[in-house]
Amino acid sequence: MSLRQWARDLGLGVRFAFSGGREGWIRAVLTAVGVGLGVAVLLLTTAVPAALEVRHDREQARLDWPFGDKQPTKADDTLLITNVDTTFRDKDVRGRLVEPEGTRAPLPPGLSRFPAEGDMVVSPALKKLLAADGSALLRERLPYRVVGTIGESGLVGSRELAFYSGASGLAPHVNGGGVTRLKEFGNPDPEPSDEQTDPVLLLLILVVIVVLLMPVAVFIAAAVRFGGERRDRRLAALRLIGSDGRMTRRIAAGEAMAGALLGLVLGTVFFLVGRQVAGSVEVMGISVWPSYLDPSPALAALVALAVPTAAVLVTLFALRGVVIEPLGVVRTAKPARRRLWWRLLLPLGGVAMLYPMIGQGHANGDFNQYLVSGGVVLILVGITALLPWLVETVVARLGSGGVAWQLAVRRLQLSSGTAARMVNGIAVAVAGAIALQMLFAGVDSEYTKATGKDVTRAQMQVDVPDGAPLAPTAQKFADTKAVRKVTALWEGYLGDTSWKTEEGPNQLAQLTVGDCSALREVAKLPTCKDGDVFLLDGDEYSGDGPKLNQPGRKLYLERSTPEGSKETFWTVPAGVTQAHSTKGLTDYERGGFLMTPSALPKAAAELVTGEIYLSIDESVPDAYEYARNTAFQVDPLARPMNWSATQQDVKFTSIRTGLLVGAAAVLALIGASLLVSQLEQLRERRKLLSSLVAFGTRRRTLGLSVLWQTAIPIVLGLLLASLVGISLGAVLLRMTDTPVGVDWASVLAMTGVGAAVVLVVTLLSLPPLVRLLRPDGLRTE
Structure with a gap:
């Protein structure tokens, strides 16, 4: 068969698709919508690498710390900048105070000029948030005048909350005070990182990509088969006027290709609309600018070529067992029973591809990306092969019931393949999600570490x-709304000789200052009153405290400043009380000396560093916001931090976040595609449903029958998805050398999400169903 003949037959099918009257156009549009939704997600996927790269480049371009051995000296082209990030109701706010030291100071990306002291330039999202009615506490914390907005080049996302505020007097805090002096933003000499990504993290990335893309491919394959029953009747008419069987199948493939080509156009439109919408939404804390979502030309061309090609191949494959004759299609007779053996080869082949990597874990190099991708694809594709057999086998054995049940079962017995195609996508998505959740849950402990912070005593x-005054600072927090307890500790180090000597101290002892209540958080004290001094024993790091505990000995305390170091001394008094060190709020045992405030020399009060630990009454709305506002009042450079019992690896968290963002997009696709498929099925049965109504069948009975027709395949699909997902998850866990455990809560949650999507789609399809249940649906042209 020549390529010319193929092209002629495919072209004839395209003409039939667009010149077949109203029915032809409806069928083509439905196919195009289904394909277009999948194409939009594929285009979005091809744009993700570019979006991540642009976000990374924007983040690198605004880095605001000096690279090199030391900070530059003050000059006409230097800028003082400090981090004043904050959080407002679980939303991170990126903040910077800036003070130019000359006319040629570098401007931060996205700014056209420096804000004056007391002014600030904000991101569009922060400007909107500050103007909202419920943001009074944030306005109190950022009492600056808004004089402009940050440009797109200075933000990593459209919903990022960020500001730059003008300041003065930052120079004294350059060394050790959190203030940086720089001549330019970004890394002037970027070097490739030698860091190797963890093999298990690479495995997670591979599996996430495959799991998110597989449902899209399944939905596109199902969409090109819309209108299959009506198409078969037209194909019989073509045989009647003289076309042979092969030519008829090629014409049918041309019709499917027409819908796919129209789907490419609609998919491009959906993508462009979605790209604009993406600029106004935030998912799991991630937002992008529309300009970020720019698909790679090569990947976009691959999508444009692959989708029509897949439409042709899927149609030819679907018609392989259909005998099209001039007087009808043999499919209307009782079909032959589906065979199971070859359907099992797909998941077994996938397991065989993954088996060589069982037990590889972290220590044996990277996982083979081709074997991983191919194995996971085969296992998930196996669902699409097994589900039609499962639906056919089960519905063939379903017994009698009510009228609605019998109508539903009989319909499924006659067209179990159509019902399975509707469910394939959701089943593949749920199976992949279950496997990923098992994998994430299994390796979670490897990437989650305890912080050592006692969140029961402070949050x-x-x-x-x-240099902040001890007692007044602690009292401000004690007077703050929603703060139940304040533990204020000031810290420093005592040396046996002056810090200004060339050698410096030979022996050091830790110094901790606080009231009796605070000191009891870090040690067992026999008695305590203001003015007492204690020497700790039993500390985790012994230090030289006992060696320096000689009455009358001078110990030196020092702190460096831009103007030079400040130093004072303290004379060890007689009768220092012994105390036993205990695990403190931060899970380590202190050593050296404990001192109550009045025992600390006045000159030394400016040379210790304060740490304040707060116990928060979380039942009070915005409890943490009050504490953050007090910290700002104490000093704009104070850095409040929320405590957590555990800390998760940043890369692991990013992969999990990416999965959740991608899953949200795929769920939206699943819902939209299922709705289109459901409407197409109802349109196919319009005359049948109208005939039953005309003969007196109750609408309630027909409505229930349609619901049963949806529910039965969905239940079977979710059961199969759970079995395959658990099996795939177990294999992946064995590959990472992790004990196999089933996270039943996640399994039920993923299954419930899939069922919820189907339920929503079913409810949305009820209004069209009611309109179809009318006798005038028998009218024809």
Whole structure:
């Protein structure tokens, strides 16, 4: 058969698709919508690498710390900048105070000029948030005048909350105070990183990509088969006027290709609309600018070529067992029973591809990406092969019931393949999600570490700038709404000789200052009153405290400043009380000396660094916001931090977040595609449903029958998805050398999400169903 003949027959099919009257156009549009939704997601997927690269480049371009051995000296082209990030109701706000030291100071990306002291330039999202009615506490914390907005080049996402505020007097905090002096933003000499990505993290990335893309491919394959029954009747008419069987199948493939080509156009439109919408939404804390979502030309061309090709191949494959004759299509007779053996070869082949990597874990190099991708694809594709057999086998054995049940079962017995195609996508998505959740849950402990912070005693920590007065600072937090307890500790190090000597101290002892209540958080004290001094024993790091505990000995305390170092001394008094060190709020045992405030020399109060630990009454709305506002009042450079019992690896968290964002997009595709498929099925049965109504069948009975026709395949699909997902998850866990365990909560959650999507789609399809249940649906042209 020549290529010319193929092209002629496919072209004839395209003409039939668009010149077949109203029915032809409806069929083509439905196919195009289904394909277009999948194409839009594929285009979005091809744009993700570019979007991530642009986000990374924007983040690198605004890096605001000096690269090199030391900071530059003050000059006409230097800028002072400090981090004043904050959080408002679980939303991170990126903040910077800036002070140009000359006319040629570097401007931050996205700014056209420096804000004056007391002014700030904000991101569009922060400007909107500050103007909202419920943001009074944030406005109190950022009492600056808004004089402009940050440009797109200075933000990594459209919904990012960020600001730059003008400041003065930052120079004294350059060394050790969190203030940086720089001549330019970004890394002037970027070097490739030698860091190797963890093999298990690479495995997670591979599996996430495959799991998110497989449902899209399944839906596109199902969409090109819309209108199959009506198409078969037209194909019989073509045989009647003289076309042979092969030519008829090629014409049918041309019709499917026409819908796919129209789907490419609609998919491009959906993508462009979605790209604009993406600029106004935030998913799991991630937002992008529309310009980020620019598909790679090569990948976009691959999508444009692959979708029509897949439409042709899927149609030819679907018609392989259909005998099209001039007087009808043999499919209307009782079909032959589906065979199971070859359907099992797909998942077994997938397991065989993954088996060589069982037990590889972290220590044996990267996982083979081709074997991983191919194995996971085969296992998930196996669902699409097994589900039609499962539906056919089960519905063939379903017994009698009510009228609605019998109508539904009989319909499924006659067209179990059509019912299975509707469910394939959701089943593949649920199976992949279950496997990924098992994998994430299994390796979670490897990437989650305990912070050592005792969140039962404190939930927040504030680093107080050097020199802040001890008692007044602690009292401000004690007077703050929703703060139940304040533990204020000031810290430093005592040396046996002056810090200004060339050698410096030979022996050091830790110094901790606080009231009796605070000191009891870090040690067992026999008695305590203001003015007492204690020497700790039993500390985790012994230090030289006992060696320096000689009455009358001078110990030196020092702190560096831009103007030079400040130093004072403290004389060890007689009768220092012994105390036993215990695990403190931050899970380590202190050593050296404990001192109550009045025992600390006045000159030394400016040389210790304050740490304040807060116990928060979380039942109070915005409890943490009050504490953050107090920290700002104490000093704009104070850094409040929320505590958590555990800390997760950043890359692991990013992969999980990416999965959730992608899953949200795929779920939207699943819902939209299922709705289109459901409407197409109802349109196919319009005359049948109208005939039953005309003969007196109750609408309620027909409505229930349609619901049963949806529910039975969905239940079977979700059961199969759960079995395959658990099996795939177990294989992946064995590959990472992790004990196999089933996270039943996640399994039920993923299954429930799939069922919920189907339920929503079914409810949305009820209004069209009611309109179809009318006798006038028998009217024809």
